Amino acid sequence: MTAPVLALADVRKSFGPIEVLHGIDFALHPGEVHALIGENGAGKSTMMKILGGFLQPTAGKVLFEGVPASWRSGVEAEARGVVVIHQEFNLAADLTVAQNVWLGREKGRFFLDHAAMRADTQGLLDQLECRVSPDARIRDLAVSDRQMVEIAKALSRNARVLIMDEPSAVLTSHEVEVLFRQIERLRANGVALLYTSHRLDEVDRLADRITVLRDGAVVRRALRGELTEDGMATAMVGRDLTDIFPPRRTEFGPVGLEIADFSVPPLVQGVSLALRRGEVLGISGLVGAGRTELAEGLVGLRPHIGTIRRDGRAVRIRSVAEAASHGIAYLTEDRKERGLLLDKTLRENLTLSTLDRFGWPLLSPAREEAALTQAIADFDIRAPRREMATGNLSGGNQQKVLLAKTMLAAPQVVIVDEPTRGIDIGTKSQIYHFIDRLAREGLSVIVISSDMPEILGLSDQVLVMRQGRVAGVLEGDRITETAVVRLVMGTSGEGAADPGPPDTDAANPGHSRPADGGPGNKGRAGPAEKAGEDA
Amino acid sequence: MRNLSLSTLGPLAALILLIVLGAFLNANFLSAGNITNVLARSAFIGMIAVGMTFVITSGGIDLSVGSMAAFIAGMMILAMNAMIPALGIGLPLVLAGMGVAILVGLAAGFANGFLITKVGIEPFIVTLGTMGIFRSLVTWIANGGTLSLDFEARQFYRPVYYDGIFGIAWPIIVFAIVAVLGEVVMRHTRFGRYTEAIGSNDKVARYSVVKVERIRLLTYVFLGLLVGLATILYVPRLGSASGSTGLLWELEAIAAVIIGGTALKGGSGRVWGTVVGVLILSLIDNILNLADLVSPYLNGAIQGVIIVLAVVLQRGKSTAEGR
Structure with a gap:
């Protein structure tokens, strides 16, 4: 040696x-x-x-x-x-x-x-x-x-x-x-x-x-x-991880969110989906497939066309505030740049999007502190000090703060974008159980993820996006890794994108001969230009 | 924040040091007359600096406040002179003049805020532009000279600067109220919290359902309002306005904000700190005038050193905190 x-x-x-x-x-x-x-x-x-x-x-x-x-x-x-x-x-x-x-x-x-x-x-x-x-x-x-x-x-x-x-x-x-x-x-x-x-x-x-x-x-x-x-x-x-994923839910309510012919020009074209209460919809696809743009369009962060129905009623959403008023919340994939104020305390971050509930004209520090205590308990946030800057927390705890912040608004539809990116396996499992808990409480949850086991383990319904369009929707027993990977890669099943042994390669769909080798999956502008090719 | 850190105590310690030094150098320093003088002179910059604290905390800057004060003073004097035939000399005239000052201040602040938030131009550029515009307009209206308030009106209006209640001059009282309100608004209201959030990271604020543009616009309008208020108290002092009214006030206000511990890049505002910063700047001026130790001509140099030192000390603190 x-x-x-x-x-x-x-x-x-x-x-x-x-x-x-x-x-x-x-x-x-x-x-x-x-x-x-x-x-x-x-x-x-x-x-x-x-x-x-x-x-x-x-x-x-x-x-x-x-x-x-x-x-x-x-x-x-x-x-x-x-x-x-x-x-x-x-x-x-x-x-x-x-x-x-x-x-x-x-x-x-x-x-x-x-x-x-x-x-x-x-x-x-x-x-x-x-x-x-x-x-x-x-x-x-x-x-x-x-x-x-x-x-x-x-x-x-x-x-x-x-x-x-x-x-x-x-x-x-x-x-x-x-x-x-x-x-x-x-x-x-x-x-x-x-x-x-x-x-x-x-x-x-x-x-x-x-x-x-x-x-x-x-x-x-x-x-x-x-x-x-x-x-x-x-x-x-330091312990066995037997239940990384929560057990499946079996009971669903009526449709809580429905969108039809929804476009966020020029990145997302003609997406339709329906999501029941208590259901988790996984959205899979390559980076740049338009998943985040779809979510941001849905909550009014990007201009969009198409119809959105909440509990069967058509609603207009032109701003995040309007989305919030219709009970739709979005948890960003970019927690450091878009999700959290890293130099501010946990309390200030937690209550930022729901500050109007914490007193007028003066804010009530006691109510904010009580909310923080509750959030720390509900989401198992492990902070050495309550008054610390949020940026000094570990990534997993930051994600929990972000989740707590999003849930404080008591939304009925939650879109979580890459909820476990850069997070260790123990915290990941916790977050999966939080998501499951939300669904069981009757919320409609959309999980956008590039992590294949996550999509497979959490979703009741999987929607795959490719180049800004819906490549396919899978439900129930049809949600298999092979099926999702085929939709993600755009192959029709002739074995061009062999996903490999299901367990070991799970996080890395289609290593070999990927159909995404071209510029199509780079940059955010690519997909839209190529959208017509194989759609 | 209940825990007092070095950065909050630093400016306060400097202020106390200056007071001790002043008392030591000149017996007159602690006399009621001198203290009133210092505080009353601080009041104008002080009120503007409180507003500037909000603008800087939100990540903006306003270079136009000095010119804006001159412009508001000019408009106010013109309006009052024009209204004398209708209203006569008396309280209605003064109140009308004050109303004009407040309205012009709000409008000027709105103009800055509108160009910054709706048209999307950098705050530095917008207010650099309006700085020139406001001052040039006053000079033009005054035809290069001075706009003077009617003599009798001035006599009637004078007490607003020189009088007060319980021996405390009006500018000091108003400044104190503005400072307390400013602190409460920054620390304990949604507007203050949003201002800090936007300055800390405006993208996060936008994703957190904060109406970023509206809050930003409001910080400039609020500053405009306070410039109007400061002008109301300033006009009776001299009773006139010219192209050189309020010269370099913007820099003094910004300096006070920075000395007080508000970060120039935004995100964390300290209204108390700003008040302390204003007092430090005027005390240096006052001490140099009272004592023969250093030439008063070096006032600017000493203030400059203090500004740089304040920022150096704050930086030392932030590197110690960040792990």
């Missing part, structure tokens, strides 16, 4: 009086993919920040090639070849791809050598099979393309250690494949890779070595093949 290139020796880290890492020993070897897994709040991010030089340990040592690391910042660490790709990308939105890749290390002596930087960037992008132009502005790129740019940037730095914080969370399955090929190539070149993901099937597939973190301590180390996905989940949570 090679000597570790980067290691932690009995590293402890405290924020104020709270210790979040309790004596971590950890070694990263060249030519290996090392997966770091754990629930949200287990200390993964802190550990990665310490490895990347962004945080200094309170006690213990960071060892680089066997000697204590000399860097005191992420920039210094990067100069030594330790590159971190953060979950929140580190790209200048107004600069071009090439400018970002070479930021801080521009080529040329007195004048910038634009041609060389462009050409090299193009080379890196080609290597990554990324179709964006080196001259495109980051602002105009889809999230998945930004990820590719980050990786190109890391490649350009000849990284010796590459630390990736959930790189696949925002990628489509095809892009994930490209990413994996790159990871394998880097591994073959002797780069040490540290990788976190909540998709355990990916970990199983990629990682040579797995470290499981729980509550700030290493609870399990394993080599490839030593842990099954179930084993990983159990180690992360």
Whole structure:
């Protein structure tokens, strides 16, 4: 075995009086993919920040090639070849791809050598099979393309250690494949890779070595093949996860929401659906298929045409306020940018959309606090302090706050968009049970998700969108993974998109030969232009 | 927020330090006359700064308030002079003049807010434009000179600046009321909460059923109203308006807001802090005039240092808090 290139020796880290890492020993070897897994709040991010030089340990040592690391910042660490790709990308939105890749290390002596930087960037992008132009502005790129740019940037730095914080969370399955090929190539070149993901099937597939973190301590180390996905989940949570999904509901009320010939130009065309009370409708489809746009149209965030009926009555919805008055609420997929005020307290976030119920003309702090106490109990929000900034909560707890905030309005129809993205398996299961509870209380719930097990495990009815249109609706026994994947990919069943063994590949429909390889699934403008082709 | 942090106490500590320093340097400093003088002079900028706190907290800025004050003063004087034949000298005339000032202030604030929220132009650009427009209009109406209130009307109106009740001048009383109301509105009403939410992240606010455009517009209208109110108390002091009335008030108001701990990027407003900021700025001016320690000509320099220092201290605090 090679000597570790980067290691932690009995590293402890405290924020104020709270210790979040309790004596971590950890070694990263060249030519290996090392997966770091754990629930949200287990200390993964802190550990990665310490490895990347962004945080200094309170006690213990960071060892680089066997000697204590000399860097005191992420920039210094990067100069030594330790590159971190953060979950929140580190790209200048107004600069071009090439400018970002070479930021801080521009080529040329007195004048910038634009041609060389462009050409090299193009080379890196080609290597990554990324179709964006080196001259495109980051602002105009889809999230998945930004990820590719980050990786190109890391490649350009000849990284010796590459630390990736959930790189696949925002990628489509095809892009994930490209990413994996790159990871394998880097591994073959002797780069040490540290990788976190909540998709355990990916970990199983990629990682040579797995470290499981729980509550700030290493609870399990394993080599490839030593842990099954179930084993990983159990180690992360510290208990058996038998009922990730709640049992099926069997009783439904009358139709609560019906939309007909609903369009959100130019991204969504002619969608119709009917949803009973107590029913969960799953909406599946590729990123960019128009799912979020449909939801945003439904709640008045985007202009739309078509009819909406609530409990059989036609209603007009031109604003979020009107949607709220008709009992329709939307829980955004982008909790950091659209869902929560990260620098505000839990209380301020919780009551923001229903503030008119908390007193007039003066707000009642007592009533707000009571609502927070109730929400913390109802949604099992685990906050170290009530007065803390919401952004300092773990992702799963942020999602619970967002859910509590949405439910405070007591809507009858709830649309939840990617409710468990970037959330650990324990919290995921909790959120599934919350959704089930809402349905059992008689709400109509729409779940938009790219997570196939989630769609299959939660939905009474599945609507698949492709390129802005309804590709098909499945109900009851017809909801199978194969059926959903076929609709998602637009294949008619001749085996072009073999979904693979149902259990292991569940989160990654259609790895191979995807029909979505073209620009159709990139960017948000693509689908509409291509909508006519196979609809 | 019941827990007092360094950032809330910092400006207050600086204010106390200045008062101690002032008392130490000049025996007259703590005399009733001087205190009244300082507070009454602070009142105009103070009221405007309270309104500015809301605008800045919502993520906006208003550069036009100084010019707006000049414009409102000009309109008010013109209107009062024109109404003397009809109303005569007396309370109705003054009340009518006040009504004009408030209406012009609301309209000017609405114009700014409308261009920003409905037409969608950056607040900096809009108010840079209206700053020039308002001031130029006053200069034009005054034909490059001064608009003066009729002598008798001025005599009647004068007590609004110079008199008061229980020995406290009217501007101080009104400023105190505005400050208390401002704090209550910011801290304990929906409008204040929405203002902070919009400044913190307007997308989140929009997704949270907040009427973002309306609240934004209202912050500018509210500021316009307070500029009108400040002008009502300012006009009786000199009884005139010209192209140089209210010069650089916008910068003093913004400086007071920033010193008080409101972040320029928005999201967190401190009305008390703003009041403290205004007092700090006028005390520096006052102390330099009373003591021979430093030339009064260096007033601007010292204020500049204080502004930069306040922001540096706040930044130190926010990095300590963010983990």
